[in-house]
Amino acid sequence: MKKSFVLLIMIVCVFTSCRKNRFGVLVTSIVTIQAKYPTTYSQPLSSGANITLTNITDGSIKTATTNSDGNAIFSDVLPGSYTISANKNLSAAEALALTGISSAVTLNGVQNTATVVGSQNITFQLQLQGSAVGGLVIKEVYYTGSRTPSGGTYFSDQFVEIYNNSTDTTFLDSLCIADAFGNAGLINATSLPTPFNTDNTSVYVSSIWQIPGTGRDYPLAPGKSIIIAQDGVNHKDPTLNPSSPVDLSNAEWETFNQRSDNRDADAPAVPNVTRLYFTGGFDWLLPVFGPSIIIYKANFASLQQVAIPGATPTTAPRIKVPNNVIIDAFEALKDGSSGNFKRIPIALDAGFIFVDDTYNKQSVRRKTATTINGRRVLQDSNNSTADFAKIALPTPKGF
Ligand SMILES: [Ca+2]
Ligand SMILES: [Ca+2]
Known part of the structure; x- marks a missing residue:
């Protein structure tokens, strides 16, 4: 009690x-x-x-x-x-x-x-x-290539830079990068715009490369970027092109197009992105007249393979990537009057950028909108005309 x-x-x-x-x-x-x-x-x-x-x-x-x-x-x-x-x-x-x-x-x-x-x-x-504000964007595309000291053309020094334009760390695992099918302009008198331009719901791509990883293997901090090189080597090397503007031996990734004739060398120090689909030649050569590039995430098997209208039956089909899986798109065309050659739907990219010539070392880089706590926020209005600027020399990881 x-x-x-x-x-x-x-x-x-x-x-x-x-x-x-x-x-x-x-x-x-x-x-x-x-x-x-x-x-x-x-x-x-x-x-x-x-x-x-x-x-x-x-x-x-x-x-x-x-x-x-x-x-x-x-x-x-x-x-x-x-x-x-x-x-x-x-x-x-x-x-x-x-x-x-x-x-x-x-x-x-x-x-x-x-x-x-x-x-x-x-x-x-x-x-x-909160969820990340902003996302991955294509920061720079160096596609023009350079001239060798003897005046020859050199395009192995091409690269694409992808930038984390968001407020949070993002994971690059399974990110795909691909180039759209179609001419960049009147390359010759008979050049036609892509026959896929009647479909504004998708981008039809020729080759696809993918960053490996199972989900959280490749983090990218806000304001940081990666370089995907055609070849991850120092292109200024005397045995390559001493006139090249870039050393890409520190690139995060390179496209290694494995072939029985070994025409594309595998730089051992630079990891290779995975080749998911390829319709090019020796390597992932971007059109020097102006490429259109998308980054996206989607299971390759889920994407439709579509024959090119009017092409011979033996021509490899292109891969249809729906707009709704595309993270960022970039379009460069041959010149200012090539607008009818657009390959990217207006909804993804309302414009296009162009440079002065091929093999002139010019590059195109996304503009900086603002800087917050030292982090550059790049301009992304889904319009390459407004968002990109032509620059005299490529600036991998730079501004
Ligand atoms: Ca390569
Ligand atoms: Ca390699």
Whole structure:
């Protein structure tokens, strides 16, 4: 009997008197929740975030909104264990100011156990997280090639650079890169635009290469890029082309087109992307008059193989890549009057870029829209005319 009474007193204490001091005054704390934006954002603290403080024991809920200092202040918080959660919706305009990318995003944050004891003035910091704003983009395409000292043509130094233009680390595993079928312009008097241009729902590609990996093997941090070289070697080497503008021996990847005649050498220091489909010659030669390139993720077996209208039956089919799996598209054509030769649907790329000549070392590079905490955010309006600039020399990993 006595034992039970003591136990009862203890239970009552747990639920009542522990919240009061020995004079019977309620003991409460002032709890400040500070909401923090992801570190890739232009501001550290989030104002206008909705904060919910939930008492784990009795389920009672308090809510508040963070002020201009990113703080939500809760007074009269009873001792106990709490879950803190936060939600903040950013409009496209707000996201543009914070991330450089105009795209609405929802941010959330949760701390499952926040303990409040006695009378405190305590601050909890809550990290907001959301899906990545922005994505992978094609940053630079060096397709023109160069001249050798004796005036010969050299195109093995081509490369494509892919940049993480988002706020978060992204994984390159299974990313595919492919070149669209079709002429870049009036290469000769009888050149015709691609017969696939009647379908604006897909891009029809000639060759496809894929980055290997099973999902999380090849992370790419925000503001970082990779080079996919036609050949991952120092092209300035005297045995290659001393007049080449690039050393690609540090490229992340190269296209190795394995052939029985060994016409394409496998640079041992540079890993090879996987050849999924190939209709070219000795190597992954991009059209020096202007290539159109897409990056996408899709299972190769799920893609339709389509015969080229009007081509001979022995001509290899092209691979139809639907717009909705394409992450980024780039189009270069022969010159400013080649617009009717577009190979990429307007929905993916409303324009095209061009350079002055073939084999003149010029490159095309995506413009920088803004810089946030040292991270360049590249311009991506889905229009290569506006987003790319012609530059005199290629700038792998550079600006
Ligand atoms: Ca190669
Ligand atoms: Ca290699």
